[in-house]
Amino acid sequence: VILRRYVIVGSGAAGIAAIEAIRSQDSRGEISLVAEDQHGYYSRPGLAYLLSKEIPESQLFPFSKQDFKYLQVQWVNAQAVNILPDTHQLGLNDGRLLQYDRLLIATGSKAARVAIPGIELEGSVKLDDLNDVQGIIKLARHGKKAVVVGGGITALEIVEGLCSRGVKVHYFLREDRYWSAVLDESESHVVEERLREEGVEIHYHTEMVEVLGNRGRVVGVRTKKNEVIPCDIVAVAIGVRPRIELAVSTGLKTDRGILVDEHMLTSSEDIFAAGDVGQVLNPHTGKTVLDTLWSPARYQGQYAGLNMSGQIIEFSKQIPYNVTRLAGLTTTIIGSVGGGGRDPDMVGIARGDSESWRDATGVVDRSLIATQSEFDVNRLRLMMGEKKLMGAFLMGDQTLSKLIQQLIIHEADITPIREQLLKPDRPLPDIITNFYNQWQAQNAG
């Protein structure tokens, strides 16, 4: 019996899910995990909670040594530099060549950088991995003032993390509101108001053009209006880019990410891709899209793993959603929510983001509720198609989030309540809860 050799590049959610899937089918094959990050497998979304002091660093690691022993994984701490598809080899930066029968590229994404003078100075940071967070924590120990530039979830994670560590934060926005591609105007303003309450100073219509330094360290930034703001930390979170270099140099078909088919297979035989790097078909719109979310990454990794181990199983993209905290408010984003803006703060997709959220194809109506109940902010925005819910945005009270998520994912026909949902002053939560109960009763049988 010839044992199959699997090589996984990347130790994130997709890579680990693939390994688990492979092991569930093939208990004897050799699995090598090529991990560039010396910390191995940890929760990247958890980094925000490490920064905000909610968990200690040791808590970031979901798997123990024993778990990896059980999965029989060979760890290779190196960077993959090239693929030789003809001989089925993977080249590493230490000169070694790994032989593979099936290869998975799950290299994730990395922060997009801005090309402005001084950005390489000490004190200029991004939030990609554990090393970055360790660096930010170290800087925040002595730092008093920070400038944060960018948008999306990551920028806020940095802003709030620094705030909780006693750093005065100046947050730059290029135009007049936060995350305009996903949030609508009042939602942006709710977030901004809460940031101000935390002591964040928001600078609208402000663009950083230079980082000023002294003896190699950040001492301030210069804006386009030629204003100088002194600071010791500059953080940039203008979006992420899938790490497709390996695929590009190998000649695999790529676009913004690596193009994969429904088996997570790239354009080359025996090479698969999953996670942030994978650009997959959205069956609802027919376009291929990127997701930078944990759950889709895991799901894609699982399917890649199963197909690598010889199963033939088709991946079908789920409706992407994320539950996150924006300025301390629990927020759920499901399906198409397009905020209408073009978001000048971002150059690409953010972390914890999905390209499909911006796509408003099929949305014909919006239904909105903003109430003040036991939560000081409570917001629900429904995006409606002709017959079904296309997306939803919930901020504050999350009672309805699971119901709405089910209705959207299972494409429930909302015709019976469509009229009601659009009436002004209607009790939206009751309508939805009642409808959900009926719908569930019908579908249970």
Add this chain to the structure above:
Amino acid sequence: MGERRVGYIGKIGEYEKRVFSVILQYSDVMVNIKVLTQQEKSRRKALVEGYVVPDTTRCVQCGICSFNCPINIDVRRHAWLGEPVKDSHCLTCGQCVLRCPRGVLSFEKTHLFKPR
């Protein structure tokens, strides 16, 4: 003190009134205790009958749940595997449910104690 003594030696009617009012107050307290015990009973019943169930698709494995568990159950592992926390010595204290930033965890009824 002195007045009270004069009160119940001199005017029996006053004393009786006072006794009645004490009894009345006491019965109020009794009612409150009853309500409280009922609430506590239903709360404990809910806890005993309930167990923590994860929604795997919401989980990002940050570990806040496991970190806050008073008896060190690895709740995160359950969330990864999509398994309810029912095997262990879970106190159903709700710390993990409340602290999860992404609404992964919720209480569900086990139906373990339902008469068949």
